[in-house]
Amino acid sequence: MEILYQTAVHLGDPYLFLAAAAGVAWGILGGAMPGISPSIAMALLLPFTYTMEPTGAIVLLASTYVGAEYGGSIPAILIRTPGTNAAAATVIDGYEMNKQGKAGLALGISLYSGVLGSLFGLMMLMLLSKPLASVALAFTPPAYFALGILGLSVIATLSGESLLKGFVAALLGLMIATIGTDPVTGSNRFTFGSSDLLTGIAPVLIMVGMFAMSELLVQASDRSEGIKVLSRPRMEFPGRKLAKRLAFPQAIGASIGTFEGVMPGAGGTIASFMSYNEARRWSRHKDEFGKGSPEGIAAPETANNAVAETALVPLLSFGIPGSNSTAILLGGFLIHGLVPGPMLFTRSADVVYGLYAGLFIAALSLLAIGMLMLPVCIWLVNRPRPYLSAFIFALILSGIYSIHASLFDLAIMLVAGTVGFFMRMLRIPFLPAVLGLVLGYLVESSFRRSLVVSGDDMSIFFTDKVSLALLVVAFLFVAGSVGKRILDAVRHRPSAKYSEGSE
Amino acid sequence: MLSRDFVSGLAAVLIGAVYLVFAYQLRTSALDDSVGPGGLPRTYGWLLLTLGLLIAAGALIKQIRSGTALDLKLEWKGQGRRIVWAGGLLAIGICYIAGVSTLGYPLAIALLLAAVALYQGARPGLHIAAIGIGGAAFLWAVFVLVLGVSMPMGLFAFL
Incomplete structure (x- = not known):
């Protein structure tokens, strides 16, 4: 009840309203552009948030995530090209409906299901985050170390085809985190006499470089024109009868989306496809699936929007980002000196309640902004790629410079982009590198402080019950992933394809 | 191989x-x-x-x-070509970093916009100049006027 009251207090804040609406609009545009994932749309905004008030900045980023999940369905339905990975399941029936002249209805179902998914996801986020965080309040330094290890163990689920490559990426992130001042003694490490490196490398530079810049570098060789949207559909919402029929697949999508969102590493793509399959399994109109079933749009779109909210549960409660987008959001928190995790609810409760309020506004405004933005999205999708690339590059360079007014930052970002480009080429996932970077400080400082407290007795990590429990969960994460890969190999089933991390 | x-x-x-x-x-x-x-x-x-x-x-x-x-x-098919294309874009970025302090943000970003668009396959013409100048004006307005960022002025120090 207190959560509801505190959230309601923030609802009247016009600044939050603006941030949520701007985030949703930007997210829809980003999501609608094939090649611009929700995380890239968020990464492009990250430098702008430096000058913003913390709550507004976090709301802006989180709302972008919400908007992008819907935006991805627009090209999925209109040109059979999912704007985001999570919209891939929407292509199946969405494009079929488009071919039958029902593009407006397909878009309406996508938008309306997205709003329902967002609202349900938000409800679950509000219900789950605080109780989980209060458990974490009793954490000691060994428990924090174990929490960092648990966060890093998420790599096991995010490493695509090779777990070893995932660990390599995580180690690269951990190594970057060691640059700058030592967290315990205060001495300089790997600074090579440069004053620019004394404070370390800001995660935002690596995030924007690896997510956005590397994507531009990958697209640099692409000379294809891209498919144009030739139709001009008008948004149409389902009538009462159809809405009733869609309620069950939406419930399936909301449940699966919640579960997958809370599980670090699962993400919207898995949730969408699982929801699609389950909706088909339980449908009375199974035959329509794949031929333009409205249920085939409702389930995945509800699921991926529910994920956009519930993916914040592990981030807010434990400080563990389980996806690319939540890693960028974590970057947003860190920029403002906020550390997600158990202490966030006591030290910066206002930001958390402001975020809930902002997400509520975002979910509702998605309906209106989604309708208004449709022609803009179609216009944008039809723009020639060279101009978009040029503008995005200029935006990245200007945004990064604006953080510290430093050309050195631009160079670091370009280096990170180049590293990200080669990591993609060598099929090394880069989300583990970002996880390593953001968790590096926590892991090292907690590890060393624990040893100082215990008098260099390593058994402290196993005698502390919370630490032990978290380490066991981390072990199970890795063991489960390894087990699945062995099983896949034995059954000659291809293991998960290379993924750049879930959205 | x-x-x-x-x-x-x-x-x-x-x-x-x-x-x-x-x-x-x-x-x-x-x-x-x-x-x-x-x-x-x-x-x-x-x-x-x-x-x-x-x-x-x-x-x-x-x-x-x-x-x-x-x-x-x-x-590895096509990867060499990808590296070369990516290298070209990266070179434009490096040139921007090297020249922005001297040229000033408005000119450097306009040149960057035009260079990237041309590099990515846009047809040369007056519209490229228009996109460069228009884009630079837009970014100038957002970063300098709205966000109050102190961009390098170089040749435009009089502004």
């Missing part, structure tokens, strides 16, 4: 080795804790080196077993 996995393993070994060289040069002090500033970096370095060797060895064994030289050629 080397597989991508083998190359990624070698790259990890190389990075790990270079990192270790510098990690072992970190000074220790009598006031340090038992792990010290170099403790974890050295662990990370050795781990990366070991993982790199494992990946490279695994890739080599796989390659010897299957002996699919043709597949490896296909695996």
Whole structure:
């Protein structure tokens, strides 16, 4: 009840309203552009948030995530090209409906299901985050170390085809985190006499470089024109009868989306496809699936929007980002000196309640902004790629410079982009590198402080019950992933394809 | 022909080795804790080196077993061209960084917009100049006028 009251207090804040609406609009545009994932749309905004008030900045980023999940369905339905990975399941029936002249209805179902998914996801986020965080309040330094290890163990689920490559990426992130001042003694490490490196490398530079810049570098060789949207559909919402029929697949999508969102590493793509399959399994109109079933749009779109909210549960409660987008959001928190995790609810409760309020506004405004933005999205999708690339590059360079007014930052970002480009080429996932970077400080400082407290007795990590429990969960994460890969190999089933991390 | 996995393993070994060289040069002090500033970096370095060797060895064994030289050629097909194109875009970025202080943000960003658009395949013409100038004006308005960022002025110091 207190959560509801505190959230309601923030609802009247016009600044939050603006941030949520701007985030949703930007997210829809980003999501609608094939090649611009929700995380890239968020990464492009990250430098702008430096000058913003913390709550507004976090709301802006989180709302972008919400908007992008819907935006991805627009090209999925209109040109059979999912704007985001999570919209891939929407292509199946969405494009079929488009071919039958029902593009407006397909878009309406996508938008309306997205709003329902967002609202349900938000409800679950509000219900789950605080109780989980209060458990974490009793954490000691060994428990924090174990929490960092648990966060890093998420790599096991995010490493695509090779777990070893995932660990390599995580180690690269951990190594970057060691640059700058030592967290315990205060001495300089790997600074090579440069004053620019004394404070370390800001995660935002690596995030924007690896997510956005590397994507531009990958697209640099692409000379294809891209498919144009030739139709001009008008948004149409389902009538009462159809809405009733869609309620069950939406419930399936909301449940699966919640579960997958809370599980670090699962993400919207898995949730969408699982929801699609389950909706088909339980449908009375199974035959329509794949031929333009409205249920085939409702389930995945509800699921991926529910994920956009519930993916914040592990981030807010434990400080563990389980996806690319939540890693960028974590970057947003860190920029403002906020550390997600158990202490966030006591030290910066206002930001958390402001975020809930902002997400509520975002979910509702998605309906209106989604309708208004449709022609803009179609216009944008039809723009020639060279101009978009040029503008995005200029935006990245200007945004990064604006953080510290430093050309050195631009160079670091370009280096990170180049590293990200080669990591993609060598099929090394880069989300583990970002996880390593953001968790590096926590892991090292907690590890060393624990040893100082215990008098260099390593058994402290196993005698502390919370630490032990978290380490066991981390072990199970890795063991489960390894087990699945062995099983896949034995059954000659291809293991998960290379993924750049879930959205 | 080397597989991508083998190359990624070698790259990890190389990075790990270079990192270790510098990690072992970190000074220790009598006031340090038992792990010290170099403790974890050295662990990370050795781990990366070991993982790199494992990946490279695994890739080599796989390659010897299957002996699919043709597949490896296909695996790298078009990658050289991609690197060259990416290198060109990167060079434009480096030129921007090198020139922005002298030219000033408005001119440098306009040139960047035009250069990237042309590089990415836009047809040359007056519209490119319009996009460069219009885009630069828009970004100037957003960053300097709205956000109050102090961009390098260079030739435009009079503004």
